[in-house]
Amino acid sequence: MKHIIYITISIVSFLFSCKSDYERANESFAGIWKLDRMEYLDTTGTIKSINNSKITLSFINNNKFGPSLGYEIIDKDTLYFEYSIDYDGSNIDIMLLEQSDIKRLPLDGIGKVQVYHYSKIDKKNIEFYTEIEYNYLDSQKIFNTSYLYTKIGK
Numbered sequence: 001m002k003h004i005i006y007i008t009i010s011i012v013s014f015l016f017s018c019k020s021d022y023e024r025a026n027e028s029f030a031g032i033w034k035l036d037r038m039e040y041l042d043t044t045g046t047i048k049s050i051n052n053s054k055i056t057l058s059f060i061n062n063n064k065f066g067p068s069l070g071y072e073i074i075d076k077d078t079l080y081f082e083y084s085i086d087y088d089g090s091n092i093d094i095m096l097l098e099q100s101d102i103k104r105l106p107l108d109g110i111g112k113v114q115v116y117h118y119s120k121i122d123k124k125n126i127e128f129y130t131e132i133e134y135n136y137l138d139s140q141k142i143f144n145t146s147y148l149y150t151k152i153g154k
Contacts, residue, residue, distance in 0.1 A: 029085060029092075030061035033126065033149035038108040040133075041143040050108045057110065057149060059083065070094075074109055081111060092118050092128065103136040110147055112136075124151045 035053040042048055059070045067082040080097045096102055096111050105112055112133040119127045129146040 028120065028123070029059045029083075029126075030154070031059060031151050032153035033057045033059070034152045035108060035110075035147060036150050037148045038146065040145040043140060043142075053108045055106075055108055055110075056152070067093075067095075072109065072111065074106060077104070079105075079109075079111065090118055092116050105135075106137060107135050107142075108147075116147075125149070126151075 033056060035055040035057070037049060037051050038053065039047060039049045054075065056073045057070060058073070060068055062068050067084045070081050070083050072079045072081065079101045082095050082097065084093045085091075086093070093115050094111050095114055102112060110116070110128060112135065113130050116128040116130050119129075121127060125148065127146055127148050129144070131144060133142050133145050134140075135142055
């Protein structure tokens with residue numbers, strides 16, 4: 001009888017401790033990420049890049065079944081956003097909580113569009129990219145934008 005109870009408790013404990021694919025993938029985004037490089041094409045088709053940016057993104061894995069919270073630090077300014085990850089399509093939906101913040105984003109600030117594609121290079125590096133963005137500070141379109149981030153903390 002003791003063995004049956006022990007086996008039953010073990011199985012139930014195992015089932016409740018298993019994480020879904022969604023939870024495991026969300027945890028891989030959680031943490032602090034520093035922008036290493038941003039590249040884009042300007043309206044003339046010239047490739048431009050920004051290196052060694054001081055911008056950081058923090059993804060907080062605080063919701064197992066819906067959007068989680070995050071924030072972007074630009075100089076001394078903090079912009080908050082919600083994010084949802086589409087693992088099947090390799091897309092991330094980043095929605096600034098204050099829509100007016102989109103007009104304050106610098107050229108290398110992420111969040112000028114809502115949906116970005118992503119590519120996990122490895123556990124410490126991720127690339128976000130999109131086909132077109134609008135930079136409100138300069139009132140210009142930029143194309144084939146790529147943001148390369150390195151994980152610097154949990």
